[in-house]
Amino acid sequence: MEKDLETILDDCIDELRKGGSVESILAKYPEYKSELKPLLELVQAMEQLPKPEPSADAVSAALVGIGEEIALLHPVEFPGLKKKRRSIFGKLFQQPRLAWTLSAALALVLMFVGISTVSANSVPGDILYPLKLVTEKVSFLLAFSSERKAELRLTFSEQRTKEIRQVLQQSDKLDERLLNAMLKEAQSALEETPNDTSAIFLAKLNAVNTYQKDVLESFRPRVDSANEKIVNRAIRVCDMRGRWIRGMMRGNWDETPERRSPAPHQEGRRSERRGWGPGCDWMR
Amino acid sequence: MRLYMREKVLELAEEELQAVLEQARRLEPKAIAKLSEYCYPKVFRYIFYHVNNPADVEDLTGEVCLRMVQSIQQQKGSFKGWIYRVASNVVTDFYRRSAVRQVVDPAADSVEDIVDDTDETGHLLNQAQLKEGLSHLTDEQREVIILKFIEGYETEEIAHMLEKSNEAVRALQFRAITTLKKILQTEK
Structure with missing residues (x-):
């Protein structure tokens, strides 16, 4: 069965990737030479383009974000906290504005404690290791x-x-x-x-x-x-x-x-x- | 703060990728870190040819990785296809948010900030020209060109990722290359 031009072009690209030259590949398809030549030259130019690579800083920033996300997906449970919060903060939480402020502060503290706890046993190469170093720096600054x-x-x-x-x-x-x-x-x-x-x-x-x-x-x-x-x-x-x-x-x-x-x-x-x-x- | 990053891009064989995916679905931090490290450069390259501003490229790549972590437990089927679909959705959301799709200007906001212009190295084409050319293709054609020539996948892999037949991908590829050639010739 005769191949269509789309399949021929795909086969030519495969051969180009295997190291064939444009001329040697075109020699196999003389009837399509004029159509294929400019397309294969463009393909070759695209394949030779340098690949855009991300900066290490960008990857680091993304990994820190992912680390925080993991910490949120791994909630740290504090036994007794629920009961305590109900009894001590129960009245305070009746006032909406105060309740909102307290909730936000509590969420921040819990998040920080959660991240710190999860990252405590990390080693270089672990996603949470940078957070461990940050936690150390913060505690040092607070001393x-x-x-x-x-x-x-x-x-x-x-x-x-x-x-x-x-x-x-x-x-x-x-x-x-x-x-x-x-x-x-x-x-x-x-x-x-x-x-x-x-x-x-x-x-x-x-x-x-x-x-x-x-x-x-x-x-x-x-x-x-x-x-x-x-x-x-x-x-x-x-x-x-x-x-x-x-x-x-x-x-x-x-x-x-x-x-x-x-x-x-x-x-x-x-x-x-x-x-x-x-x-x-x-x-x- | 210092991150202990690998100096080379992390590549995983299919079996290894499946093993990492299995662990990542159990939200094991090491597996998620490995998966993110594996995906980040691929997604970055994909988004690089969809978005003009280098800072946006980094932000959106980070967003894709975050979405990956949030949804990895529900992910089924081809992971590579899925991650590119997530990336495509993030790019669509980005343009929806910014309301106006920016016209890709090769001189604007310096694509060369990330990689040098290839004219100096004697190549027939540079990234800015390709970016400009890609902006004239249909979404499906652009997808095929990026996956094939930027990411380096085979036609069969692309067909699997895009859930299309090999013939459909070949047809898209043929039309995309023909259109690109015309656009780049016109510009010259």
């Missing part, structure tokens, strides 16, 4: 005392450690960005620590530092040689920090010559003066 800020930094550092372990368990890969973030948060925690900080907090700092070192040592055998060097450097940073924290716990961290208090003109970030901060890039 006013430097001890509270230092505590939060320490919590974030601990979180990054857990995430490194999770990622390593899931994909058998070391996430360098997380490792970097873990050390930086711990470094920031030390920088935020006030000189008159409590012994409890110093003990906590020391415990987290030891825990991080243990974690790093536990997965050192599982990483390749390039990553092993990075892990070794990170372990050395933990060692240095451990010595410094223990010195601080003994109350003599400023007494040794190399750890003497800086002159006023040398005031800078504590970590830079001590040789494990930004001035001593651990990645080097």
